[in-house]
Amino acid sequence: MSKALDPTGRVALPPQLHVFVRDWLSSNNILLKSPDGHVLIDSGYGRHAPMTLQLLASARGLGDDPLSFLVNTHCHSDHVGGNAAVARKYECPIAVPAAEAPLVECWDGRLLLYEYCDHRIERFVADRALPAHSTHVWGDLEWLALAAPGHDMGALVFYNAEHRILISGDALWQHGFGFVMPPEVDPAALPATQATLEMLAKLDVRIVIPGHGEPFTDIAAALERAAKRVDAFKADSQRVARHALKVNLMFALLDKQRMLLVELPSYLARVDIYREFNDLFFKLPPARLAELLVGELVKAGAARVDSGTLLPATGEAG
Ligand SMILES: [Zn+2]
Secondary structure, eight states: OOTTBOTTSSBOOOTTEEEEOOOSSSOOEEEEOOTTOOEEEOOOOGGGHHHHHHHHHSTTTTTTOOOOEEEOSOOSHHHHTTHHHHHHHHOOOEEEETTTHHHHHHTOTTTTSTTTTTOOOOOOOOOEEEOTTOEEEETTEEEEEEEOOSSSTTOEEEEETTTTEEEEETTOBTTBOSOOOOTTTOTTHHHHHHHHHHHHHTSOOSEEEESSSOOBSOHHHHHHHHHHHHHHHHHOHHHHHHHHHHHHHHHHHHHHSOEEGGGHHHHHHHSHHHHHHIIIIIOOOHHHHHHHHHHHHHHTTSEEEETTEEEESSOOOO
16 A cells, blocks of 8 residues: 555545545635644635535534634635635635736636626635745645646645645646636637646646545646646637536536526526637527537536436535
8 A cells, every 4th residue: 555545545644734525516625734823725615615614613624723824726616615704704814826816806707707607606805915936834834836827827736845745726636627718718728727737747746635526646647637638628629618618517507406407598698608608619509508518417427307407416515
């Protein structure tokens, strides 16, 4: 058994580092504990904020301790959705990547995707801006913030050289990375995704703590899978667009828990990302686009249709 795994087969982390593995609607919450003050990285989705607060207050979390600081890898709703609730309870400052601080300040619903993709989120105030290449001591460990543009052009990842741990947000998962804008929408996104993966490949990493899914150790295999996806995306921007819409519709479904098929065409015509991508790439009547996306989600085993209603394949998850 690799030393990177504990006796239960889980990735062994330094004792002051706790990962609450969540789901696809809420990002993982990473708690870095220290007598100097506890730090939380990412707060999940707004609708799951009660669960986030419950996990934080648990014995494995903070118990009755205060939280000193909340940091975000990037400002998408599944990572910052609990910010307002956490700040209200713990009265702690919030730090966001420096590249995103102006967007948070003016609450740019398009660039932060809240309006653009129909994500629901309670507005919060960013107290600090974290620049790329800054270092921070959280949980008695030194973390280097590195720019990781692509899925989100302002995203940061955090790297601890001592334990060779990478907190990767949505820049790298075990199987893929967060959806990317097609070149016709943002010409910089796909090249940035590739450059970020190449940057990550140069780091000496033993453990990756992703934004979604369990921590994992085989970063080389994850990078190879991610590179293959980038190559496929570069060859076919309609595929990039289809992937982004599929992921966003699944996210909306996890948020709403049920969507009536009869209402789906008007939803796709109303929400910007679907309407704009349809105009650019698919040029389909909304009902036909709805059929296509629903078909793909069902085929992938992510969703099911029952009595005219689209449902997540699995029930509600924390
Ligand atoms: Zn995410």
